[in-house]
Amino acid sequence: METKKLMVLVEAGAVRSVEAIPDGDGWAVWITYASLIGERREPLQRQRGGVRVFVTLDAVARCLVAVGLSEFAVNLPGKGEELP
Secondary structure (H helix, E strand, O other), rough: OHHHHHHHHHHHOOOOEEEEEEOEEEEEEEEEEEOOOEEEEEEEEEOOEEEEOOHHHHHHHHHHHHHOOOOOOOOOOOOOOOOO
């Protein structure tokens, strides 16, 4: 999901949760939102495609505040768990 779509979902009140998950040397952001066919979960993507990876959690926060979100969860896998 690109930032433009996320802004529309935020304005519509459809965003249910936002998670930052470790991805290589950075953080990927996964958005859960309500749709006509139920809840969907998508990663935030770069404008030209592919998952957008942030270097720091501060960068994640700046991006999310810019689209109108005020909170997100940080999800660290526990022992024996794998990343999505």
